Amino acid sequence: MSQHQRGATETQQELSLLSVRDLTVEFETDRGPLRAVDGVDFDVERGETVCLVGESGSGKTVTAETITKLIRMPPGRIVRGVAELDGRDLLSLSERDLRAIRGDRIAHVFQDPQHALNHCYTVGWQIREAIQVHEDVSDAAARERALTLLNQVGIPDATTRYDDYPHEFSGGMKQRIVVAMALAATPDLLIADEPTTALDVTIQAQLLDLLESIQTEYDMAILLITHDLGVVAELADRVVVLYAGKVMERGSVYEVFDTPAHPYTQVLFDCLPGRGRPLRSIGGTLPDLHDPPPGCRFASRCEYARKECHTGDQPPLYDVADAQTASCVYYGPGGDPDALRNGQSEGDPDG
């Protein structure tokens, strides 16, 4: 099946499953418009895992929730950009057409399992709803499917627990139920926004294993939003690093981990934490997104910043390696990338 699909994609000239281009989103606030996401580009191919990495406030959640227009509009507003699923732009679809995509082809898992389920309905009811929204099946048939899904995500005694309410489950179990719900219509893309952050460490590991196993089983792409580099190392095929609403670096997980190119990525990886540990905090604060300063977004915190970093636009994503790009003047014409690499090795006793 997956062989066949891969063949089919090749004939479509390698059309990406999801292709986000120049995505720009603003939020109306008391202090005027806040540009949360500013010209973000990235692709997700069939069956692969792409990680959106960044601190809170980097725009990763907004990016993910704009793809199927889950953000509240207003105050949110899509300024420009496209998000194409198999070449069809989702952002210009009617609400009705978009509804047919949501849950059916693109499913979501959110950060907070405690509140992701409606406390007024049984978990069975909620999974059944996810099935029946997209498919006209009887309650009995939907129940059968829901039970299969619950078994698959590892809920013990699914048959008896089907009629239990969310508050009767632990946080980890709730997140498994949310995952089961997301799988209801066998989506092509699962967008998981910090799915393990709210859980304790052992449960996190189990849930990541679950995501990995269902990904192979359903041949499903995952767009994973995280600030946990351990999670990235474990699951990602490719990484997109966001900072203050802009893409700083893109590349395969090997490239980004072995040779982080962008100064921001380097700081992040400087002291690579183990799984479950948050990003190292770095000095300074995010620039004001109501009125970002000119030049590179990272300039105020960058130890390599030069004069041209404070003028003009964010540097374009220059090629660094085969499939690795970085938005930094050091990789542009006349730049000297080695200056950055040397800077990094200085702190390495073995270097």
Place this chain on the structure above:
Amino acid sequence: MRWYVARRLLWAVVATFVILSITWALLYVTEQQALTSIQFQAAVSGGDAEAARAAYEQQRGLDRPLWRQYADYMTNMATFNWGYSTSRGQPVTAAIADALPYTMMYSVPWTILTVAFGLSIGLYSATHQYSRFDYAATFLAFFGYAIPNFWFGIVLLVLFGVHLDLVPIVFDPDAPVFSLANARQLVLPVFVLTTGSIASLTRYTRAEALEYVEATFTKTAKAKGVSERRILLLHVLRPAAVPLSTILVADLLGLFIASSYLVEVVFGIPGLGQLSFKAIQNQDTPLVLATTLVGVFIAVVGNLLQDIAYTVLDPRIDYGDR
């Protein structure tokens, strides 16, 4: 859950019992005071204080042992033998039965209108937050909230009754319940009452619904592909119904206990509020007592309904019997 409801019911009975006992004690103290003053007056006018006391005690049944007085009182209460209203010349229960339909005539439409408008305006405001409609609804709600019912009623009565002559000024209790004449004379009182309650229910609904409009589970539902209308009804209104139902019951209690006085007095509706008002004016103790107790019972039953509504609507409530 059955056990929980049973416990709540039992509690309501106990509460009623306690309230009745306190009323009895208060009445007893009042009688003792009356007795003292009778003795005093008899002595002053040169009569036999002791004989006056005995006569009064016998007339009032105060010569019986205390526990008998208490038991008889409770039995009378339980059997709706609530005494005789001197000012109206009829049994207290009959007076209440006469007044109740008039109170119902405006409180039933009031309830229906409040629920219908309060919920829908509040929900629409919540889903269209900061839209023009929302601002207008917010403004009107504060207006309706701030304006005193009693004053508003008089103003409307003067305007529509006296100047424009659109509605009768004097309430006609003999108008058939379902007649145009009755509807016309009820329009203003219902309007006056609903402005305040729709305003408050709108605000509460908006606040509660907003909490769930922004909840993660609403986003989950949207991400599943559920339609806006279904989200609104099943994922927003359903959880919001829990707190809203209790607010509604509280509003209804407020109507019976406070608003009914003002509105019935202003518009001359011979309902429970006016009955109680006149009873106080005429110092008709059994009637005052009875109308007050009706209010108290409504409060007790209302509280019971609130609790039961909570348990039925919110599955997270632990009934303590699983």
